[in-house]
Structure formats: structure tokens, C-alpha cells
Amino acid sequence: MMKHLSTIACAALVSLAVTAPAKADLQDILDAGTVRIGVPADVPPFGFLDGSNQQVGLDIEVAKLIAEALGVDLELTTVTSANRISYLATNRIDLTVAAMGATPERALQIDFSSPYSALSIGLFGPEDSELSSLADLGDQTIGVARGTTQDIELTERAPDANIQRYDDDATAASAYLSGQVELLATANIIANDLSKRDPDNALAPIEIFRYSPTHVGVPKGNPDLLRWVDTFVFYNLNNGRLSEMTEEWLGQPLPERFPSM
Amino acid sequence: MNYSFRFSSLLAYRDEIIEGLLLTLQLSAATILIGLVIGVVIAALRTGGPGPLRSIATVYVETIRNTPLLVQLFIIFFGLPSLGLRFTANEAALIGLSINLGAYSAEIIRAGIESVRKSQIEAGHALGLNGYQVFRHVVLFQALKAIYPALTSQFILLMLMTSIVSTIGANELFHQASFIDSRTFRSFEVYTAITLIYLGLTLLFRGVFAAIYWCVFVRRPAR
CATH class of the missing domain: 3.40.190.10 (Periplasmic binding protein-like II)
Known part of the structure; x- marks a missing residue:
């Protein structure tokens, strides 16, 4: 009897798995x-x-x-x-x-x-920066990873800016942290991560280029x-x-x- | 092979290419001059300088020749600002390449100096010349002539190595090529064009070095 029951139970389970759309x-x-x-x-x-x-x-x-x-x-x-x-x-x-x-x-x-x-990509700079948009950039240098969305957006928005291009986001961030560039165009999560690791040099957004939902x-x-x-x-x-x-x-x-x- | 070549897409970027070419030329020429001077001084110190200076010269040569150029550039560009020394990408490139070339050319020139026969140096001293005068008038010219092919190969190698400074953002030829590639995605065309330009530069440098050899060592008889 037990054997029958377990067979039926197994069969039921199998048919469930096969037929019932999960x-x-x-x-x-x-x-x-x-x-x-x-x-x-x-x-x-x-x-x-x-x-x-x-x-x-x-x-x-x-x-x-x-x-x-x-x-x-x-x-x-x-x-x-x-x-x-x-x-x-x-x-x-x-x-x-x-x-x-x-x-x-x-x-x-x-x-x-x-x-x-x-996520957002944009231009970031020191928290005490007086810049509020790309329009009043002047001759400040911007670091960016070459060929990224932020590079393309930045070049389109500020074709005459003094842009320094590096191989990747990490190198661009090093250039910013060592003071070789004054501003950094990157993704907000990277800027946030840098700020957390080095709160004295925290980055604040200056202009957001676009959002990626x-x-x-x-x-x-x-x-x-x-x-x-x-x-x-x-x-x-x-x-x-x-x-x-x-x-x-x-x-x-x-x-x-x-x-x- | 269904790839259709579109070299015309590079034409829009010819200003960038020319800018990069000029910087590569300037950087190479300045580095060769500075590196040659460093090389002669260091080689002189290593072969006949006073004890402490000889040690310093040895440490310099061994340190530079046994570490990657890329690391040296990163120390100058990303490291030194922590000590308050800040150079632009182009300055850092010039400094890093000159220091690097100085060490390599020093070893080549040292080989040349050591190839000059002892008897000639002794003859110089016998004529009443002091150590510097012997080096300047007897040794140096013969030394440079002996190692001229090796030294100019090193210079050409240096010119090709300038492509490395693109990593610190100096806008030389290779940096411009990467930039154009990131905009056009025409990698094959871009890097083929750059290869041909580098090849042309190498031939140009070879020609210039041959002309210098002829003017300095052939036309004017060795003193």
C-alpha cells in the first residue's frame, strides 16, 4: 500500500513538473x-x-x-x-x-x-569648486577615460575644453587624485566610491550629462x-x-x- | 575578408595626427639631446670619476635599466605630485624619457670609452693634459665614433618608445591614434596609418643620423 502511495505521489509530482506552467x-x-x-x-x-x-x-x-x-x-x-x-x-x-x-x-x-x-555620468570636481556648469569652465583641465560615454558627451558639450584622456577610469581617477587634472568626467558611482575612500578630496557633481536608468x-x-x-x-x-x-x-x-x- | 577599408574617415582627423606627429618629433629630439648629455656625463663618471660620484652613477644606471619605463613615468607623473612636484604630461614625458635614455646611452658610451687604447690615454697624460682634457680631446671623439651605430639604434628605439607616454596623457602620435580610434572605430585604418608614419619617422631619423656621421666623423678627419 505504502509503495503504491509513493508511486502515485511520484507520478503526481512528475506530472506537475511537466504540465503545470511554472x-x-x-x-x-x-x-x-x-x-x-x-x-x-x-x-x-x-x-x-x-x-x-x-x-x-x-x-x-x-x-x-x-x-x-x-x-x-x-x-x-x-x-x-x-x-x-x-x-x-x-x-x-x-x-x-x-x-x-x-x-x-x-x-x-x-x-x-x-x-x-x-546611474548618471557627468562632470565632477572638488566640493568647494565654484563651477556650476561646463559653460564657465575656463582653462581648467578635465580628466576622462578615452572612448567612454562620458568622453563622447564631454567632447560634444565642451569641444574647446582642456581635456586629458587616459586609458581607463582608474588612471583618470589617479590623475585627478594626484592633482594632474582639476576635474573628472566619470560615472557617479565611481565619483562616490572615490569620495568614500578619500573623504578629504570628496567629489561633487558639477554637471550631469545623462542618466542611465x-x-x-x-x-x-x-x-x-x-x-x-x-x-x-x-x-x-x-x-x-x-x-x-x-x-x-x-x-x-x-x-x-x-x-x- | 569582407572588411571595407575607409582611410578617408581619417582625413577629418588630420590636424590631430599632425599635432601628434609634431609632439613625437619634438619629444624625441629633445630627449635625444638631453639623454646624450646625461649619457656622456654618467659614462665619464663611471669610467674615471671620483669614488662617490662613480657609485652614484652606477646606482642611477642600474636602477633605471632594471625597472620598467612605464613605472618610471608613473612615479614622475602620478607619484611626485604627492611631494609637491607637479609636471604636465609633456614635461613628465620629457623628464622620464630623458632619464631613461640617459642610463641606456651611458652604458653604450662607456663601452666606447673602454675601447680606447690605454696607450693613447697615457700618451695624453705624457703630453701634459689633465684628466678632463684627455677625456675631451683624446677619448670622447673616438669613443662616440666606435659606438655610433649602437647609440643611434638606441635613439631610434627611444623615438618608438615615446608611444608609451600616451598612458600619462601626452598627446603624441600614438595617443592621437587611440583617440581617433575611439571616435571612428576604424582601428585597422588608424593603426596602419600610424605604423606607416612611425616607419617614415624611423627612416628620417636614420637619414639624419647618417648625415651627422658623415659630417662629424668622415668629412672632418679624426683629431
Whole structure:
């Protein structure tokens, strides 16, 4: 009898696995009482391991906020930029909050929510700099990593500026820190990281060139879940919560007019 | 091979290329002059200088010849500002390359000095010349003539090595090439053009060095 029962149970399990589409639309997550969210572990300050090997970062905070708003438990899974889309597409996780930018190619595989945060690139300088934009630059020298988005943007905006180009962001940062250039065009997360390591030479933004938004990833075929995440993002953008969290982890708040999808 | 070459896309950047070419030429010429002077002085000190100076010269030559040029440049450009010594990228490049060339040419010139027969030096002393006069009038000319091919090879090598200073942001030829590449993504065309320019520069330098050899060592008989 026991043997029969276990055979039936096994058969039932197998058929479940084969037939039931492992869709995790909103109601399924609520029924399960757990939301499975993929976060990065190697993309500071979005997701990384702190001194005691705990996962921390902006994306982890956002994931916690999502679980709280859903009223369910949070199960974090570490994803990389290479595997995060396949994790979603195969329904091994319900959502990704992984510093992911939306592209038409990626949108063929998964859905994207409205952006919850954004990296920015721009011109940075000492906190006591009197510059407020590229317009009154004068003959100050700017360091930048050659061929990056910030290099292209900077050259377009200030073609006559005294720009020193280096091989990469690290060398450009060295040039700034050793005083070889007076200003640095880079990403805000790099400027923030430099400021944290050397608070005496903290960098402040002078002009932001452009934002590169990050989105929550949702598996295809979950319209309720996608709609819910959009509402979640809208609500927390509107009350300033996401901007505060972005400022805490990335160094600058979100712009006032933040794009939406 | 479906790549279609578009050298015309480089034309828009000819000002940058000319600017880089000029800086490479200036940097090479100035470095060769300064490096030659350093080399002669250091070689003289290593072969016949007083004890302490001889040691200092040896330490200089061994330190520079046994460390990478890139590290030397980074110390000058990124390190020295911590001590309050700040040079622009071009100044740091000139200083770093001159110090580097000085050490290498010193060893080559030392070989030349040591190839001069002892009997000639003794003859100079017998004529009443002092140490400096012997070096200046008897040794140096023969020494330079003996090692001229090796020394000029080192100079040409130096001219090619100026491409390294692009890492500290000096706008020489290679730096300009990387810049154009980052804008046009025409890597093959850019670096082919730069290769040809470097080749032309090498031939130009060889010609100039041959002409100098003829003027100094051939036309005018050795004293």
C-alpha cells in the first residue's frame, strides 16, 4: 500500500513538473508567501558583499522594500549580468533587481518595469569648486577615460575644453587624485566610491550629462506582476523613497523629472 | 575578408595626427639631446670619476635599466605630485624619457670609452693634459665614433618608445591614434596609418643620423 502511495505521489509530482506552467504571476507569489528576487553580488554599490560577507546595496534594499510591500518573505538569489535573463526566462526567480538597463533585445526575453533608479555620468570636481556648469569652465583641465560615454558627451558639450584622456577610469581617477587634472568626467558611482575612500578630496557633481536608468526585470506572461511592480515603482518614486535610497547608495538623488515606461 | 577599408574617415582627423606627429618629433629630439648629455656625463663618471660620484652613477644606471619605463613615468607623473612636484604630461614625458635614455646611452658610451687604447690615454697624460682634457680631446671623439651605430639604434628605439607616454596623457602620435580610434572605430585604418608614419619617422631619423656621421666623423678627419 505504502509503495503504491509513493508511486502515485511520484507520478503526481512528475506530472506537475511537466504540465503545470511554472508561472509566478502575482497571485502565485502571494499564495507561496515568498518572493524570489535575483540581485547582483559583484556590482557595487547596487549589490555586493560587505565586510561580514552579507549582501548589501541599493538593489538589495529595493528587493526588501518589494517583499515588504507584497507582505511576503524574501528569498534572494545571486545573479550575474550574464545569467540574470535566463534565470527570469526559466522562472527560477520571480523578479530581478540587478542594475539592469532596458534594451529592445532584452525585452524580447523578459519584461521591464518602469525604472527604479539610475546611474548618471557627468562632470565632477572638488566640493568647494565654484563651477556650476561646463559653460564657465575656463582653462581648467578635465580628466576622462578615452572612448567612454562620458568622453563622447564631454567632447560634444565642451569641444574647446582642456581635456586629458587616459586609458581607463582608474588612471583618470589617479590623475585627478594626484592633482594632474582639476576635474573628472566619470560615472557617479565611481565619483562616490572615490569620495568614500578619500573623504578629504570628496567629489561633487558639477554637471550631469545623462542618466542611465535601471529597471526591475519580470518574466514574460505575468501581466499582473508587471503591473504591480510598476505601481510599486510609481508610488515609491512619487513619495521620494527611491530617490533617497539612490542618494544613499549612489551619491546623488534621482532627477526631478525621472522617465517612466 | 569582407572588411571595407575607409582611410578617408581619417582625413577629418588630420590636424590631430599632425599635432601628434609634431609632439613625437619634438619629444624625441629633445630627449635625444638631453639623454646624450646625461649619457656622456654618467659614462665619464663611471669610467674615471671620483669614488662617490662613480657609485652614484652606477646606482642611477642600474636602477633605471632594471625597472620598467612605464613605472618610471608613473612615479614622475602620478607619484611626485604627492611631494609637491607637479609636471604636465609633456614635461613628465620629457623628464622620464630623458632619464631613461640617459642610463641606456651611458652604458653604450662607456663601452666606447673602454675601447680606447690605454696607450693613447697615457700618451695624453705624457703630453701634459689633465684628466678632463684627455677625456675631451683624446677619448670622447673616438669613443662616440666606435659606438655610433649602437647609440643611434638606441635613439631610434627611444623615438618608438615615446608611444608609451600616451598612458600619462601626452598627446603624441600614438595617443592621437587611440583617440581617433575611439571616435571612428576604424582601428585597422588608424593603426596602419600610424605604423606607416612611425616607419617614415624611423627612416628620417636614420637619414639624419647618417648625415651627422658623415659630417662629424668622415668629412672632418679624426683629431
